[in-house]
Amino acid sequence: MICGDTMDFDLPSQDDSRRLAVRAWFAAHPTPSGQDWLDSGYTVPHWPKPWGLEADAEFQLIIDEEIGHAGLMRPAIANPVAINNCAQSLLSHGTPAQQERYLKPALALKELWCMLFSEPSGGSDLGSLRTTARKEGDNYIINGQKMWTSLADKAQIGVLVARTDPQAPKHQGLSQFLIEMDTPGITVRPIIDMSGYENEYNEVFFDDVVIPANQMLGKEGEGFGLSMLQLQTERVALSKPGAIWGAGPSAREMLDGLADMGALDDPVVRDEAAKIYIEGEILRLLSYRSLSDRMNAVTPGPEGAIRKMVSAPHGQDIMNLAKRTQGPEGLLVGSQPFDNKTDAHLGPFDNWDYAFWFSPAVTLGVGTQEVLKNVVAERMLGLPRDLDPSAKKPWSESH
């Protein structure tokens, strides 16, 4: 029986000509230099030329898979803030000088970026941030503290959101800046999280840090909107629903591991594993649906926001079941439930033990799970917005 004349769940085949070309390039460049990455366009294939290849969604998927196949770290994992979140804003809001200065080193994976958004006073409620940027002549003077900043200790470039107008309502008085992390007055201190592994997060202090006004990204007051846009930017890595924000092992690796060790003979484990596996397969399908929507130039449906909401607890469930199979052994520092079977062993979250002890964070970072549910309920279902008594008043009145 033939049906579904245009619907087609087949992914690009192994002998797809585009795939063969990408594979040949990686065979010729087994350890690509920064310039190689830049010339290939493979770091941001969906971008316009000369940066990217104007790749459609399917071609992006092929490139993503082939980078994994070549055993290389995906650019979106190597320089996540630039590639997943912020660099694209320079195309739409950056000056030519900013594009010239910042984009090439970022896409060549030479300069790491970090995102200076959350603060001790709040992360999910980004609009309440307190760090100030005071205009003085051709400069802004930055004072305040950022927190939960991934990569701040390694990054050369930071994307900062700070308050330029304390008299405006909280969401309207913010602006963004591109800053060099070695600017005098910036102090970075690692935060040691509960996993005990090398720090993922940092706190960053600003004491009278002087930033030239021409390093403002976009216009004054556009900071909140830009930040929201950057946080919502879809991950380029599409090939698997890894447990930790798309990175690390997926439910398929979990099932393989459980099967190998015979854990699926236990009917309780078997049933729980099946639930997690099915959810993982559905998340995969939802990713492909987003991809397919983009290919068809359809306005993305609700699956993007929904996918984020489902995938965070899903990742925790994967890690929880895998860890439990170890019994007391699982409480030993560094102990792995099973051998890693992922195609690229290069991301830190491919370490099962780290991923497990890190996993409580995935329902906190990039907006807590509660905030995500509010977003889905309010924006997709049209339910009333939560009250924020401070939203309309000048920020300075409540602080």
Next chain:
Amino acid sequence: MNFALSDDDILLRNVAQDFVDKESDLAPLLVPGANIENAGYAATWTKIKSLGWPSLVLPEAYGGAGLGCVELSVIVMELGRTLLPSPFAGHTFGTWALLHGGSREQKDRLLPAAATGATTLALVPPIDGNTLTVENGMLSGQHNFVIDAADANYFVVAARDVKSDWGFYLVDARDSGLKIEVQPWRDITRQVCKIGFDNVAVEFMPEPAGNIWRLLLSHISLFLAAENTGGMRQVLSESVAYANQRVAFGRVIGSFQAIKHPLAEMMAKVESANTAVLYAAWALANNDERASLAASMAKSFSSDAYVDATHRSIQIFGAIGFTWEMSNHLYYKRARANATLFGDPRAHRDLVIREATQRIWPNSSTVGSLSRVA
């Protein structure tokens, strides 16, 4: 790769939508004491026949439309959304069984009339309490849960031959050895019957039951999963509408996170189930090797999700949602019935593990394997 419905599918969905919205009237069932007799089965079936839907799943050679599982799912989601009562489900299951299990002659004889709906079929499946045996060509025993049996003209019956194994048999409903009673089934939008067979003559169907049962179960699972998804979509939209309108403590209740968060989760389940159903439909239509896995994923996921959603909707409506005069309970009962029949979620998850790992697990029983059914 393209996950979107084709323009033709969308057109079909719009036709189905218009039809079910026009025909569906649950009011007679929302009178306390109502039962399946009040569901308007026969009248709706006449209209469904005139739309040609009984022919959808059949190849053109038998007078069918030659369409397949994606198109069927699109329609079934609409039927599930409104719970539109009719024997379409039972007839479709019987038709699939004959199509996959019958001889050329049997198919030539019965399927053209099945395509128009002039002859109605039903399936007596090898699960859910089948005690049927065949000895010397005569069938005896009973099945307590046969969907849409009361007005069927022919049954495709799964039974164990005392000398060999499971087989499918064709039975003429006019045989005097048949005793059919409509069950007091909780889901009053669906007719479920008890059939007793007392020395009934059968026609043997040549395809070994073990060869086709998994395929048949996959198709039926897809059908029920599509109903579940359509039903959940309706439950979500009614719950959201109510939460936006009902006021308590000076605010609409939809402004409380205790209400809006479960609704956000429900929406995620609806979109997830929808994707799982379309994937399974595509896989079955294309004989993809993962089709049975996909169908079991869709059945188990959508069943649990539908049961949760219908329970939650009663809670969101508050006590009024617990009354017979509201439709909440009709969806709740359909959800529970669909989850129970043809393998419960856990049984399908067992199949998922079995097929995902490609291993045989000696200690597990499964609805997909006929030798373990009875």
